[in-house]
Amino acid sequence: MRSFWKLVIVGAxxxxxxxxxxxxxxxxxxxxxxxxxxxxxxxxxESIGRFFDRGAANVRSHFRSAKxxxxxxxxxxxxxxxxxxDRAREVGKGAAEATKSAVDAVVKLPTARVMTGRERCxxxxxxxxxxxxxxxxxxxxxxxxxxxxxxxTQAEECPPRALLSGRQAECSTVTFIxxxxxx
Numbered sequence: 001m002r003s004f005w006k007l008v009i010v011g012a013x014x015x016x017x018x019x020x021x022x023x024x025x026x027x028x029x030x031x032x033x034x035x036x037x038x039x040x041x042x043x044x045x046e047s048i049g050r051f052f053d054r055g056a057a058n059v060r061s062h063f064r065s066a067k068x069x070x071x072x073x074x075x076x077x078x079x080x081x082x083x084x085x086d087r088a089r090e091v092g093k094g095a096a097e098a099t100k101s102a103v104d105a106v107v108k109l110p111t112a113r114v115m116t117g118r119e120r121c122x123x124x125x126x127x128x129x130x131x132x133x134x135x136x137x138x139x140x141x142x143x144x145x146x147x148x149x150x151x152x153t154q155a156e157e158c159p160p161r162a163l164l165s166g167r168q169a170e171c172s173t174v175t176f177i178x179x180x181x182x183x
Contacts, residue, residue, distance in 0.1 A: 009049035112183045115142045121175040129175035139182035147182035
């Protein structure tokens with residue numbers, strides 16, 4: 001760019017020299033001292049050339065600083081994007097862990113429920129009531145797989161003849177499950 005302006009200046013000087021050569025002879029007879037002063041003092045074309053050179057340098061400088069600012073802005077944006085991505089990844093991991101913990105807690109909640117009903121306990125070989133089978137039967141009626149007895153009721157079962165005749169020997173004690181913890 002600078003060489004372009006130099007060429008313009010050289011062309012302008014050449015035009016000026018041609019114009020000076022065409023001047024009449026009286027202008028050529030000027031003293032040598034005056035010519036030295038003209039060479040030391042800048043001409044109009046030289047001043048214009050310097051003006052354009054400085055303007056071009058200023059424009060280049062402004063463009064360069066604007067480019068540097070844009071580059072810095074881009075670098076800062078990329079760094080912020082990376083930081084935001086890292087933080088979002090951490091939040092996502094935390095949310096996944098919280099969700100997993102919540103699901104685990106719900107799974108660990110007991111699905112046991114207390115069911116009411118009436119189921120007869122069988123008598124074990126030793127004569128005691130065995131209510132485990134009765135509790136499981138009560139829970140299966142309500143759609144559960146297993147259960148344990150919570151509450152039972154005992155009653156005396158007698159044939160009507162024994163009650164009318166007063167013979168208590170024919171009566172037996174029967175145990176019923178009334179509530180069971182089912183799972």
